[in-house]
Amino acid sequence: MLKKQYQKNTCKVTFTLPTEAxxxxxxxxxxxxxxxxxxxxxxxKAVKGEFxxxxxxxxxxxxxxxxxxxxAWENDFAADAYxxxxxxxxxxxxxxxxxxxxxxxxxVAKKTxxxxxxxxxxxxxxxVKPxxxxxTxxxxxxxxxTKxxxxxxxxxxxxxxxIASLLIADGIVTFLDLSKAKLTQxxxxxxxxxxxxxxxxxxxxxxxxxxAAKGNWAELKKLQDELDGGKRK
Numbered sequence: 058m059l060k061k062q063y064q065k066n067t068c069k070v071t072f073t074l075p076t077e078a079x080x081x082x083x084x085x086x087x088x089x090x091x092x093x094x095x096x097x098x099x100x101x102k103a104v105k106g107e108f109x110x111x112x113x114x115x116x117x118x119x120x121x122x123x124x125x126x127x128x129a130w131e132n133d134f135a136a137d138a139y140x141x142x143x144x145x146x147x148x149x150x151x152x153x154x155x156x157x158x159x160x161x162x163x164x165v166a167k168k169t170x171x172x173x174x175x176x177x178x179x180x181x182x183x184x185v186k187p188x189x190x191x192x193t194x195x196x197x198x199x200x201x202x203t204k205x206x207x208x209x210x211x212x213x214x215x216x217x218x219x220i221a222s223l224l225i226a227d228g229i230v231t232f233l234d235l236s237k238a239k240l241t242q243x244x245x246x247x248x249x250x251x252x253x254x255x256x257x258x259x260x261x262x263x264x265x266x267x268x269a270a271k272g273n274w275a276e277l278k279k280l281q282d283e284l285d286g287g288k289r290k
Contacts, residue, residue: 058135059151067113068153072101074108074123074131078252081125084108088121088148098124116155120148134252208232212277213265215257215287223250235266258288 060071072086085098090112101108101123108123120140123131132139136149208231210221227246229235243259261284268277283289 059133059137061151061153063154063156064113065156067115068156070112070114070151070153072099072108072110072112072121072123072133074101074133075252076103076106076108078134079108079123079125079129079131081127081129083126085124086110086112086121087124088119090114090119090121095124114151114153116153119151119153121151122148132256134248134255206231208269210235210266212269213262213287214281214284215259215262220247220250220254220257223247223254232266232270236263236270238263238266258286261287261289 058073060073062069062071074084082103084101085095086101087093087095087098091097091099099110099112101110120142121133123133125131130146132147133149133151137152138150139147140150142148207225210216210224210229210232211218213232213235216224223246224230224235224243227242229238229246240259240263243262247254247257247259261280265277265280265287268274268280
């Protein structure tokens, strides 16, 4: 998670990573701003179940990742963006906006005194009681809603039992539902489920589900042979 505090010419960025995301005691922030060098990496402190580190960054786009002393790497689960690297992994990105040195002046709003308007009373007219007509209510026959039979979403490569239950809870019950789901909706479901699920890439789930919904199992098998964990190799 990233927290930004803008100053005159720089931005103080707080990097936060849950301790459960990486099993290590020595974790550092490596990125373009320190040439991805372990020795120059920003050492993170473990505080209340989180690794934290603070540094100042100039305006611009900065790629980074978290690295442990044992060589394990991890991305930020709430980075501003992700960019593919030459090493077949994505780097986390933090954007720092440019800030003007001149602070904006606060506008002082002038108080306006509202004048009271005294309305003249109009003579009351006798109300004529309308004759109410008896309304005949039409009977509405409610149609019984038929629930769609749930499909086994785990047949989609990249979806396990837990993710399938998350999708069903979000209203994605059948292969047809999944084939129509937008990528942003799927990413939101994973992000809201926590760090363990945010790193999954649902980029081919709708494509796979479209074939499954039509019963094209041979085509689906052919597609899945080209995938790696649900992602294109």
